Amino acid sequence: MTAVASPPATRFRSRLRPSDLVRTGTSGIRNRPGRAAFTAVGIAIGIASMVAVLGISASSRADLLAELDRLGTNLLQVQPGQDLFGEAATLPADAPLMIRRIGPVDGAASVAKLQATVRRNDQIPTSARNGLTVHATEPGLIDTLEADMRTGRFLDAASAQLPTVVLGSVAAERLGITNLQLGPRVWIADRWFAVIGVLEPMALHADLDRTAFIGLPVARTELGVKGLPSTVYLRTVPSQVNNVRAVLARTANPADPNEVQVARPSDALEARAQVDQNLQRLLLGLGGVALLVGGLGIANVMIISVLERRTEIGVRRALGATKGHIAVQFVVESTLLALLGGLFGVAIGYAATAGYARRQGWIIDLPMEALVLGVAAALAVGALAGLYPAARAARLDPAEAVRPGG
Amino acid sequence: MSDTVLELKNVSREYPGVPPVRAIDNVTLKVMSGEYTAIVGASGSGKSTLLNLIGTLDRPTEGSVFIDGVNTSQLRDRQVAGLRSARIGFVFQQFHLLEGMTAVDNVATGLIYQGASRRSRQERSTTALHRVGLGHRCDHTPAMMSGGERQRVAIARALVGDPAIVLADEPTGNLDSKTSDDIVALLERLNAEGSTIVVITHDRELAQRIPRRISLSDGQIVDDATTTKEHS
Numbered sequence A: 001m002t003a004v005a006s007p008p009a010t011r012f013r014s015r016l017r018p019s020d021l022v023r024t025g026t027s028g029i030r031n032r033p034g035r036a037a038f039t040a041v042g043i044a045i046g047i048a049s050m051v052a053v054l055g056i057s058a059s060s061r062a063d064l065l066a067e068l069d070r071l072g073t074n075l076l077q078v079q080p081g082q083d084l085f086g087e088a089a090t091l092p093a094d095a096p097l098m099i100r101r102i103g104p105v106d107g108a109a110s111v112a113k114l115q116a117t118v119r120r121n122d123q124i125p126t127s128a129r130n131g132l133t134v135h136a137t138e139p140g141l142i143d144t145l146e147a148d149m150r151t152g153r154f155l156d157a158a159s160a161q162l163p164t165v166v167l168g169s170v171a172a173e174r175l176g177i178t179n180l181q182l183g184p185r186v187w188i189a190d191r192w193f194a195v196i197g198v199l200e201p202m203a204l205h206a207d208l209d210r211t212a213f214i215g216l217p218v219a220r221t222e223l224g225v226k227g228l229p230s231t232v233y234l235r236t237v238p239s240q241v242n243n244v245r246a247v248l249a250r251t252a253n254p255a256d257p258n259e260v261q262v263a264r265p266s267d268a269l270e271a272r273a274q275v276d277q278n279l280q281r282l283l284l285g286l287g288g289v290a291l292l293v294g295g296l297g298i299a300n301v302m303i304i305s306v307l308e309r310r311t312e313i314g315v316r317r318a319l320g321a322t323k324g325h326i327a328v329q330f331v332v333e334s335t336l337l338a339l340l341g342g343l344f345g346v347a348i349g350y351a352a353t354a355g356y357a358r359r360q361g362w363i364i365d366l367p368m369e370a371l372v373l374g375v376a377a378a379l380a381v382g383a384l385a386g387l388y389p390a391a392r393a394a395r396l397d398p399a400e401a402v403r404p405g406g
Numbered sequence B: 001m002s003d004t005v006l007e008l009k010n011v012s013r014e015y016p017g018v019p020p021v022r023a024i025d026n027v028t029l030k031v032m033s034g035e036y037t038a039i040v041g042a043s044g045s046g047k048s049t050l051l052n053l054i055g056t057l058d059r060p061t062e063g064s065v066f067i068d069g070v071n072t073s074q075l076r077d078r079q080v081a082g083l084r085s086a087r088i089g090f091v092f093q094q095f096h097l098l099e100g101m102t103a104v105d106n107v108a109t110g111l112i113y114q115g116a117s118r119r120s121r122q123e124r125s126t127t128a129l130h131r132v133g134l135g136h137r138c139d140h141t142p143a144m145m146s147g148g149e150r151q152r153v154a155i156a157r158a159l160v161g162d163p164a165i166v167l168a169d170e171p172t173g174n175l176d177s178k179t180s181d182d183i184v185a186l187l188e189r190l191n192a193e194g195s196t197i198v199v200i201t202h203d204r205e206l207a208q209r210i211p212r213r214i215s216l217s218d219g220q221i222v223d224d225a226t227t228t229k230e231h232s
């Protein structure tokens, strides 16, 4: 009781505790759980797809970035371009040597693509294509590419002089070579070459997976080729990539620097991480549409519910509920419906992300913002969807609603 | 001492239309605390309209309604609602209990809007259910109850807030005669215990048992008779 006497008209003020606000707001849901579940499905689908899109693209990005990290972005490659007349140019034979002399270059190795073919034995005609190439290379290649051996070892100074070969992962598969115990041989340019190693797949150099590597010396002596570099790979000090890049063409081919193409293989991976953003926006948009449809579904069901619950509304008004209390009850109900859908959606979206990422062998990276955003979006849609039905409920004439037969 | 609980001053209620319907026409009326009043009249005479005006569910087009001395026409929605919650109890012909809620929760619904705690709501509702003889059915839902039991739950709901006045529109209209008698007896007992009650009824027999009878015709009071106490 207040000490100051208040005017009689303001003695009475209807009020609703926050806990009762939730209680009244959930009464419709508690009475019809089945309908509530169906109503929430639309929101759940919308939120699930949005969360999954964000989660899957984040996981894919995280995977690409982790791979980039592992592969490093300090690998450059130099290839011959075209001359002034559009004819294929060549790199000088000493290009690798010159490149290795650049200060911040940690290592460089060349490959020279040969016209030769590689096959399982001498019985298979040269005309039968198997999509494999033969490259002459230097022992330093494996370190420069940071490639791993699946089995055996890579060429070294000694084996590079001999008819020995190291196979890329796809090449080994196609030639049917799984282990080296029986001393397998392959037929290259009318000679037998002993297989001494098989490489693991190389993420940035899928073309080299289909290659048989022989030593540059043996190519020159036995096959009689010049072995001009078709590609020179080099590792730079990570902070110096751009500086090295700037001088690379002139160093590799001082006579015709314009005939040199310099590239960074990791750029392709990075581009993949970028391109995803457009697709992501599109999919997010679709998720948004699903969310909108879900919101309209809730609004629709709420409008029906208001009509069905005319009497309840009238009775509550008669018992002391204000228009505001009625409105809030329906807004809370639709918000909770959407929240229900949102939480389910987040769970489904997370499961979809985890399942997909696991199948792809990615790390699962679901940004916290995606979850918070998902729930927040559901809440917002639910509150918005509830506004119109709530206004209708509040406007209902209580005298009409409680009338016998009304 | 006897206070004026309800006062209508030249109240009219016109429903818009062509031509407009003057459902209540210049009604002036006083109800004192502890009175038991019946409103009788032919169908369409304006009984429900009058009760809704008294209960502040409807507002007059002319005149003023005073509850407990408060002029309700000057109140805002929140205050009228608060007034209903604290001072008026409603009993409806069709009970209008909320399905899927226990008897206690039904009775407690109005107390929610007084801001009462859940604990006190439960206590008061249980007490009210005991008063109407349903202390053993507190946790039953309306679907499990007979018509008479439902109406008693509804009466408990009207009483629980300790209102200044209980308004009942045809409370026995949906009940058989035996059950009606029980409800009538209950209302009589509640009145004897101090409740002010206004009942609309078609039932002549019921009306004869009620001390004060206001007859409506075409929205106007045509008779207001009080029988001096003579019941058993």
Ligand SMILES: Nc1ncnc2c1ncn2[C@@H]1O[C@H](COP(=O)(O)OP(=O)(O)OP(=O)(O)O)[C@@H](O)[C@H]1O
Pocket: B015, B016, B017, B021, B022, B023, B041, B042, B043, B044, B045, B046, B047, B048, B049, B050
């Ligand atoms: N919302 C409305 N719009 C227009 N006319 C109405 C409305 N409600 C009631 N009326 C009219 O007002 C008059 C009084 O109606 P009311 O319901 O108050 O009568 P009643 O005495 O309660 O009748 P009953 O015994 O049948 O319940 C009737 O002529 C009715 O048709």
Ligand SMILES: [Mg+2]
Pocket: A404, B047, B048, B049
């Ligand atoms: Mg009526």
